[in-house]
Amino acid sequence: MGMRRNLCFTLLVLSVLVLSASLALANTLELDKDPELKSCRRQCKEEFKDRQKKMCLQKCEDDYRQKRREKQNRECQVKCGEMYDEGGQQWQVCRMTCQNNYMNEINEPGSDQGQEWEGGQEEEEEEDENPYVFESHHFLSKVKTEHGRILSIPKFDRRSKLLRGIRRYRVAILQVNPETVLTPTHLDATSVFFVSSGQGTINVIHEDRRDSFKLEKGVLLRLRAGTTFSIVNHRQRDKLNIIQLLRSVNNAGLFEPFFLAAGSNPESFFTTFSSEILEAAFKTSKGELQRLFSRREQGQGVFVKASKEQIRALSDRKEGGGIWPFGSQSRGTHRLFKQPPTQCNNFGQLYEADRNVYPPLEDEDLSISYANISQDAMIGPYYNAEATKIAVVTDGDGYFEMACPHVSKSSDDEQQQQEGRSGVTYHKIRSAIKTGSVFIVPAGHPVVTVASNRGNLEIVCFEVNAKHNVRYMLSGKKNVVTKMNREEKELTFDAKREEVDRVFGKQDEELFFQGPKWRQQPGQGRAYE
Known part of the structure; x- marks a missing residue:
């Protein structure tokens, strides 16, 4: 009897392995046919050269393969439900085998998954580049659909040990297409929103109320971790672009969105619970729950195209909220461009918001500034006493230079040792920047940013450890x-x-x-x- 049971178990596992292998083969055969992958490769070839192009192409394939692995795992789980009774031993073994195969694939040597959050060989490779600059090929896709996307740069301390001081933070880009809604979600991180372009509405659900706020260029909003929100882009042509600075509350530098209702990629977090749990929680039959949570499995995901009537209803801000200082200090937004600039001349303007102007920033020990540097002009040289600046270019191009005692060439170090010299050596960090670039200026590091002769250079800056910071000018x-x-x-x-x-x-x-x-x-x- 025991031998027969073992034989049945072995056959069950083999059948699941064969199923997983067939799904993997089908997905591999689709590699060169996927239009999204082709588009990504084409963009890499058009925008980058040499090593950067190679890195970009590799990232395209890594992202594609990870998406296919996730799809394969979901299909395998569905097949288990079709082959065996839900909740039974065979069903459980089948699902466990699917999950184990998925984990083995993403952890095998050469797999890109897992390296997003931890250091290792990739970190050592990236140390050879300028560790203070992130370009488009560094961004990771959290969600990417035809109606919107969520991107984030890697963990700062993964890129370089020199950025460990800001390892709790991440920069994310949220883009919502015209007449589209980002359906309700929450993050396991506190988030500061800055609207870089477009218009829309954000609806925020708290424990005891619902607030709605108008979004336009220059609007700031802080949301605590776990707050459910949705975003509406009511424009017919313009995309709504939001830059987020996220501070993780679980593990340093890690954050994830939790989608209330989604499609097959990404999924709703409700789908992870067993059917008996959901039936008990909602007092609803299994069939009705399955219809509700799987209705959009092949649909648009978390970014949903909405009708004009739906957009109009979701954009109605009569239910509460307001613009700080007319609402509650913890509830309102702040319009950065509605206040006079703190610095202004023919060569640029600087708008700033700190805890005195927008009190929610005090909890984050953060200040936010927006520099608009005129064509062929520059800001600095200066340095921050205590604040580290995380800067995102919202428009234009140019370059920055920074004095840094930490980044040096190994040949210089060896020469100093051979000559018996010691002391501090400063090295010039110089990098071209353009729309979408992110660059970091640590506290104490003198820096200058220059706009090109093609137009103004606009930059939003999040300054961490801002409470006691002083900006020290080195000229002027x-x-x-x-x-x-x-x-x-x-x-x-x-x-x-x-x-x-x-x-x-x-x-x-x-x-x-x-x-x-x-x-x-x-x-x-x-x-x-």
């Missing part, structure tokens, strides 16, 4: 050297005070300056007004 009317006394100037520069004053006192602008390649041209771009 209020630079630190002008505040030194005679002896400090002469001892520091080994020059007469008058010579030091001539150099550091000549620039009469503040923060924004004429750039290094500036020249007067007809119709030269100016900062946003």
Whole structure:
């Protein structure tokens, strides 16, 4: 009897393995036929060269294979339900075998899955690049459909150990297409939203109320972890683009969206519960629950195209909420561009929001600024005393330079050791930036950002550890050297005070300056007004 039971179990496992293998083969054969993969490859070839193009192409295939592995696992689980009675031993063994096969595939050598969240060989490879800059090929797809997408950059400390100080944070990009709704979801992370373009409405469900807020360029909103929200883009042509700074509450740098109702990719979190649990929780039959939670399995997922009537109803903000300071301090939004700029001249404008302007930022120890640098102009040099700046380029292009004592070439280090020299060596970090680029400026690091001659450069900056931060200018009317006394100037520069004053006192602008390649041209771009 025992031998017969073992034989049946062995045959069951073999049948599931054969099923998994057939599904895997079918998915592999589709590799070169997938239109999304073809589009991704084409974009890599058009936008990148050499090593960056190779990395981009590899990421396209990794993303595709992971999506296929998830689909294969779901199909395998469904087949188990068709072959065996739900809840029985055979059904449980079948589902467990499907899951084990899935985990074995993503953990096998060469698999990309698992490397998103942990360091390792990939981190060592990326250390060779500029660790302070993230470009489009670094972004990871959380959700990607024809009606919207959610992207995020990798964990900061995965990219480089130099970024461990901000390892709790992640940057994500949320894009909602015209006349589309992001259906209700929540995150296991506190989120600060900044609307970089477009218009819409965000509906927020708290424990005891529902609030609705208007979204437009420059609007800030902080949502606590676990808060359910949905987003509506009511425009007919323009996409709604939102930049999020996320602070994880479970594991440092890890965050996940939890979708209330979705399709097959991604799934609703309700589908993970057993049918008897759901029947008890909702006092509803299994059949009715299956119809409700699987109705959109082949549909649009979490981004749903809506009718004009639905858009109009979801965009109605009569149910509550408001714009800070007219609503509750913890409930409202803040319109960054409705206040005067804190710095302004012909070369740029700076808008800033801190805990005094928008109180929810105090809980996050965060400040937010928006720099609009005129064509051929620059901001800095300056440095932050305590705050690390996480900057996202929302429009335009240019470059930045930063003095860094941490990144150095190994040959320089070896030469210093051979010559018996020691001490601090500063290295120039320089990188081109464009729309979509993310770059990091650690506290204490002098930095300059320059706009190109093609137009203005617009950047939103999240400054972490902002409570006691001070911005120290290194040139312009209020630079630190002008505040030194005679002896400090002469001892520091080994020059007469008058010579030091001539150099550091000549620039009469503040923060924004004429750039290094500036020249007067007809119709030269100016900062946003």
